[in-house]
Amino acid sequence: xxxxxxxxxKAWVDRSLCVACGCCAKVCPLxxxxxxxxxxxxxxxxRCVGCGRxxxxxxxxxxxxxxxxx
Amino acid sequence: MxxxxxxxxxxxxxxxxxxxxxxxxxxxxxxxxxFIPLLISVIGGTKGYCNRYCGxxxxxxxxxxxFGLSRRKDVPRWMKSKAxxxxxxxxxxxxxxxxxxxxYLVLAGAQDLRxxxxxxxxxxxxxxxAYHGGALHPGAVQFAFGFYSVMLTSTVLxxxxxxxxxxxxxxxxxxxxxxxxxxxxxxxxxxxxxEPD
Numbered sequence: 001x002x003x004x005x006x007x008x009x010k011a012w013v014d015r016s017l018c019v020a021c022g023c024c025a026k027v028c029p030l031x032x033x034x035x036x037x038x039x040x041x042x043x044x045x046x047r048c049v050g051c052g053r054x055x056x057x058x059x060x061x062x063x064x065x066x067x068x069x070x
Numbered sequence: 071m072x073x074x075x076x077x078x079x080x081x082x083x084x085x086x087x088x089x090x091x092x093x094x095x096x097x098x099x100x101x102x103x104x105f106i107p108l109l110i111s112v113i114g115g116t117k118g119y120c121n122r123y124c125g126x127x128x129x130x131x132x133x134x135x136x137f138g139l140s141r142r143k144d145v146p147r148w149m150k151s152k153a154x155x156x157x158x159x160x161x162x163x164x165x166x167x168x169x170x171x172x173x174y175l176v177l178a179g180a181q182d183l184r185x186x187x188x189x190x191x192x193x194x195x196x197x198x199x200a201y202h203g204g205a206l207h208p209g210a211v212q213f214a215f216g217f218y219s220v221m222l223t224s225t226v227l228x229x230x231x232x233x234x235x236x237x238x239x240x241x242x243x244x245x246x247x248x249x250x251x252x253x254x255x256x257x258x259x260x261x262x263x264x265e266p267d
Contacts, residue, residue: 017150017151019150019155019241019242019247019248019251020117020120020121020247020251020254021117021120021121021127021238021241021242021247022117022120022121022122023127023131023238023241025121026071029071035116035117035121036261037115037116037254037257037258037261038111038115038116038117038118038250038251038253038254038255038257038258039251039254039255039258039261039262056142057236057238058236059145059235059236059237059238059239059240059241059242060145060150060241060242061144061145061150061236062150
């Protein structure tokens with residue numbers, strides 16, 4: 001049977017504008033987001049369920065929910 | 071989510087501001103907020119201070135977030151641009167060195183001790199009640215007044231952007247955050263240079 005379910009959108013970080021404050025990592029309920037070497041936030045897309053808490057929390061508003069491949 | 075001891079460092083930040091109101095010499099303790107982030111980024115190559123231990127950020131998060139005093143709007147694009155962040159860092163540095171110069175003048179005896187706190191680099195607030203005299207050199211006291219001015223100014227700016235935008239908007243242009251991120255970039259150059267700037 002063909003699976004027609006749309007993939008869930010995942011958090012995506014604009015690394016060029018991320019300030020690496022770590023606010024997103026603090027609110028992620030699945031610890032799917034972390035700060036990489038003080039440079040930017042990185043998302044473990046295997047863990048991210050696209051709840052959007054990080055999007056709301058990010059003070060620089062550089063995180064958005066994107067569907068895979070967009 | 072499980073709370074850690076460092077999730078309560080906002081109490082330390084708040085206590086610092088209150089203590090400085092009653093005794094300006096406590097302002098010297100604020101140097102910890104300068105040296106700890108620098109050490110963490112220089113030695114560890116991370117922004118561990120911003121990520122975990124910044125009591126100031128926690129305070130904005132608490133007041134703007136849990137107490138709901140923030141409009142929770144996006145910061146304007148220019149505020150998160152590199153030009154503004156680096157420009158503000160340079161401006162902050164210039165003002166900081168001006169404060170050090172004033173301290174030097176008092177140390178050298180070329181200027182009298184000014185018992186004022188300068189808010190937003192402009193407004194001179196009387197603060198004489200917070201100095202009770204003592205054996206300390208007037209230069210050391212002047213530094214305390216100057217440093218408390220820096221801390222109070224950044225708190226006021228942080229509160230203003232907390233009200234207008236998201237609770238921790240201060241983190242976007244915090245000079246310490248910008249500086250430690252630059253140090254991390256330099257330390258992790260091989261990785262950071264591969265990313266768009």
